[in-house]
Amino acid sequence: MRRQAIVDTAASVFARRGYHATGITELCVANDLGKGALYHYIGSKEALLAAIHDRVMDEVMLGADRVAEAGGTPSQQLAMLGEELLDVIHRYPDHVWVFLHEFPALTGERAEQFQGRRREYERRVEAVFRAGVDTGEFRALDPRLTALAWLGMHNYTYLWLKAGGTLSARDVAKPFADIFIRGVAGPAEGHDKG
Amino acid sequence: MRRQAIVDTAASVFARRGYHATGITELCVANDLGKGALYHYIGSKEALLAAIHDRVMDEVMLGADRVAEAGGTPSQQLAMLGEELLDVIHRYPDHVWVFLHEFPALTGERAEQFQGRRREYERRVEAVFRAGVDTGEFRALDPRLTALAWLGMHNYTYLWLKAGGTLSARDVAKPFADIFIRGVAGPAEGHDKG
Numbered sequence: 290m291r292r293q294a295i296v297d298t299a300a301s302v303f304a305r306r307g308y309h310a311t312g313i314t315e316l317c318v319a320n321d322l323g324k325g326a327l328y329h330y331i332g333s334k335e336a337l338l339a340a341i342h343d344r345v346m347d348e349v350m351l352g353a354d355r356v357a358e359a360g361g362t363p364s365q366q367l368a369m370l371g372e373e374l375l376d377v378i379h380r381y382p383d384h385v386w387v388f389l390h391e392f393p394a395l396t397g398e399r400a401e402q403f404q405g406r407r408r409e410y411e412r413r414v415e416a417v418f419r420a421g422v423d424t425g426e427f428r429a430l431d432p433r434l435t436a437l438a439w440l441g442m443h444n445y446t447y448l449w450l451k452a453g454g455t456l457s458a459r460d461v462a463k464p465f466a467d468i469f470i471r472g473v474a475g476p477a478e479g480h481d482k483g
Numbered sequence: 484m485r486r487q488a489i490v491d492t493a494a495s496v497f498a499r500r501g502y503h504a505t506g507i508t509e510l511c512v513a514n515d516l517g518k519g520a521l522y523h524y525i526g527s528k529e530a531l532l533a534a535i536h537d538r539v540m541d542e543v544m545l546g547a548d549r550v551a552e553a554g555g556t557p558s559q560q561l562a563m564l565g566e567e568l569l570d571v572i573h574r575y576p577d578h579v580w581v582f583l584h585e586f587p588a589l590t591g592e593r594a595e596q597f598q599g600r601r602r603e604y605e606r607r608v609e610a611v612f613r614a615g616v617d618t619g620e621f622r623a624l625d626p627r628l629t630a631l632a633w634l635g636m637h638n639y640t641y642l643w644l645k646a647g648g649t650l651s652a653r654d655v656a657k658p659f660a661d662i663f664i665r666g667v668a669g670p671a672e673g674h675d676k677g
Contacts, residue, residue: 307501307502307503307588308501309501309503309504310503310504390584394501430658430661430662431658434655434658435658435662437639437640437643438636438658438659438662439636440639441635441636441637441638441639441640442632442633442635442636442639443635444635444639445631445634445635445636445638445639446631446635449631461628464624464625464628464629464632465632467624467666468624468629468632468663468666468667469662469666470666471665471666471667471668472661472662472663472664472665472666473662473665474665
């Protein structure tokens with residue numbers, strides 16, 4: 290629990306000051322810990338950055354698992370995936386900021402692991418588009434490029450979707466799903482366009 | 484011209500190393516200039532960051548002006564705006580990386596100026612959605628939230644759309660416009676859904 294609290298505190302320090310500009314001394318002060326104790330819990334500054342990434346990816350993948358278990362049509366899957374993703378962005382603004390800005394600072398095995406997890410999530414999104422094309426619910430489209438469009442539209446909300454703001458994750462997820470699902474719908478779909 | 488070359492070189496250094504982690508000495512080496520000469524051309528490191536932002540915003544606003552002059556329906560305007568924006572992202576990957584990652588480092592008047600220009604561009608995009616709703620070409624939607632969705636989808640391509648890559652700006656702009664325009668089309672629109 291102490292380790293998790295350190296990770297969360299570091300996320301807000303990194304989000305405010307930047308990863309490279311933040312020294313271990315600052316992290317010690319923010320956590321009210323000596324250097325020895327901090328290293329005991331986290332190992333290194335880069336390990337801390339990796340832990341922030343994992344915290345986001347754990348939540349994102351849990352959401353994707355819930356969606357897969359819930360089943361439903363590709364359109365329903367897509368709407369649920371969007372709501373889960375925006376919920377993580379809404380609840381973890383600092384972690385997501387660090388996640389999206391500082392991932393190039395991860396090196397070696399940590400960078401590979403992070404890219405692997407990110408790619409795994411992207412594949413889940415692609416699979417939904419592929420399934421929709423296969424069943425004819427979606428029109429013929431490039432599942433990879435369409436997944437990138439969908440990810441951009443949702444991920445980029447980290448700049449303005451904040452816990453404590455006027456918009457909830459659901460306030461945004463619903464109109465976003467409306468745009469995207471209509472945008473990829475196949476010719477046979479008799480969806481409500483009112 | 485020398486100043487512009489320094490700005491471009493700085494963009495690639497900042498994109499690789501991060502703004503805060505880059506020292507004036509590194510910028511001198513990258514530009515083959517002494518400190519005095521560098522300061523003569525740029526004034527300060529923050530002025531350099533502001534110049535990188537301006538370089539991107541100049542191009543983005545020029546594109547938006549061309550679109551406004553070209554006229555056409557809101558759908559056509561949107562497709563053109565997307566192509567112009569992706570073209571800037573494609574041509575200036577380093578500048579855009581720095582632009583999107585390091586804007587919080589701008590302070591005071593520079594921060595205000597930057598936010599003003601960014602807001603001005605967002606308003607252009609919003610105006611297209613508002614016009615589409617007014618004419619009935621687009622369904623009833625929130626122009627601000629829809630503009631944010633559109634901006635996210637396009638801006639986020641900076642992570643994977645690169646000059647020298649396999650995809651051109653147009654390769655991406657076309658399918659993105661297809662998704663978005665279908666996604667916001669009004670019920671009366673008889674657009675081709677094949």
